Amino acid sequence: MNRYLRYSIPLLVFVLIASFLAWGLKRDYNPRHIPSPLIGKSIPEFELPTVESPDTLVKTSDLQGRVYLLNVWATWCVSCRAEHETLVHLARSGKVEIVGLNWKDERDKARAWLSQLGDPYTINIFDKKGRTAIDLGVYGAPETFLVDSQGVIHYKHAGPMTMELFNETLLPLIEDLKPQG
Amino acid sequence: MRHLLLTLILLLNLLPGLHAATLAEYTFDEPDKAEDFRDIIEEMRCLVCQNESLAGSNAELAIDLRNEIYEMMKSGQEKQDIIDFMVARYGDFVLYSPPLKPTTYPIWFGPLIVFLIGGVVLFRILRRKSVTQETELSAEEEQRLNRLLNQSNDQRDADQ
Numbered sequence: 001m002n003r004y005l006r007y008s009i010p011l012l013v014f015v016l017i018a019s020f021l022a023w024g025l026k027r028d029y030n031p032r033h034i035p036s037p038l039i040g041k042s043i044p045e046f047e048l049p050t051v052e053s054p055d056t057l058v059k060t061s062d063l064q065g066r067v068y069l070l071n072v073w074a075t076w077c078v079s080c081r082a083e084h085e086t087l088v089h090l091a092r093s094g095k096v097e098i099v100g101l102n103w104k105d106e107r108d109k110a111r112a113w114l115s116q117l118g119d120p121y122t123i124n125i126f127d128k129k130g131r132t133a134i135d136l137g138v139y140g141a142p143e144t145f146l147v148d149s150q151g152v153i154h155y156k157h158a159g160p161m162t163m164e165l166f167n168e169t170l171l172p173l174i175e176d177l178k179p180q181g
Numbered sequence: 182m183r184h185l186l187l188t189l190i191l192l193l194n195l196l197p198g199l200h201a202a203t204l205a206e207y208t209f210d211e212p213d214k215a216e217d218f219r220d221i222i223e224e225m226r227c228l229v230c231q232n233e234s235l236a237g238s239n240a241e242l243a244i245d246l247r248n249e250i251y252e253m254m255k256s257g258q259e260k261q262d263i264i265d266f267m268v269a270r271y272g273d274f275v276l277y278s279p280p281l282k283p284t285t286y287p288i289w290f291g292p293l294i295v296f297l298i299g300g301v302v303l304f305r306i307l308r309r310k311s312v313t314q315e316t317e318l319s320a321e322e323e324q325r326l327n328r329l330l331n332q333s334n335d336q337r338d339a340d341q
Contacts, residue, residue, distance in 0.1 A: 038270070129245075134246065136270070139228030140229060
């Protein structure tokens with residue numbers, strides 16, 4: 001074997017390993033981003049009361065026919081507070097409807113939060129036991145799902161919503177999902 | 182006095198229920214089921230604190246999921262049903278040992294391939310070394326070798 005070629009092997013191995021490490025450092029890696037197996041599937045069946053009233057029940061079928069963001073939130077969740085302003089802003093802009101799923105929370109606290117910080121939700125589902133959240137594969141609030149008019153999940157984001165994420169990733173998806181006309 | 186206090190504290194530790202009592206509430210009539218339950222929650226990752234299993238974690242979600250799995254087992258569902266239930270919601274990530282499928286081939290076979298490459302390289306290096314050692318000595322080298330050997334033999338005789 002060519003002597004130069006042979007001596008360059010360690011260098012090549014080094015470059016290979018270094019580039020893998022660089023790639024690992026450079027890419028926006030977050031261990032909390034776990035790919036959801038629910039993308040492309042329908043949102044789970046549920047029948048739950050709303051945050052506003054224990055007597056008003058919301059079913060999965062009630063949400064059909066609209067494109068919306070399903071936002072999992074709770075008053076005990078610090079990041080939810082951080083993203084709340086963005087949600088209020090988004091709701092006001094009219095670019096998308098936001099449905100809330102209040103996760104393992106208390107009704108009074110949730111109501112106080114909404115009257116204090118603003119209410120971006122058109123419907124706010126109250127999941128006290130967190131059973132529907134389990135069906136949605138929720139593991140940490142806030143999480144946001146993009147759901148189409150057939151109830152199929154198209155995107156999931158774990159972590160606070162940002163305008164950047166909305167404009168760059170969600171908005172194009174929403175434009176595609178909304179009926180043309 | 183201090184000794185007494187220490188002894189008391191140590192004795193308190195012997196009381197059942199003070200430590201890791203979180204799993205005691207899950208009781209089964211059949212011991213097989215209890216074992217299955219333990220296996221399942223040991224094999225599943227808590228998604229909140231990703232280095233802990235569902236069995237070891239005290240995160241709210243882990244507790245909820247343990248309860249859910251317990252209820253499923255109580256209602257007669259099999260181990261595989263429960264694994265499918267969890268994977269359908271949280272993905273393969275929830276399993277500590279990933280399933281064998283094309284996307285996980287690198288994890289399962291990567292180490293074996295690296296091991297084989299290492300073996301081939303080692304084999305070739307060793308073979309080359311043994312070939313170079315078998316070169317014949319020249320007459321001059323032979324002489325020098327004998328002289329050295331005799332020298333060390335003389336040395337040993339002198340020591341004794």
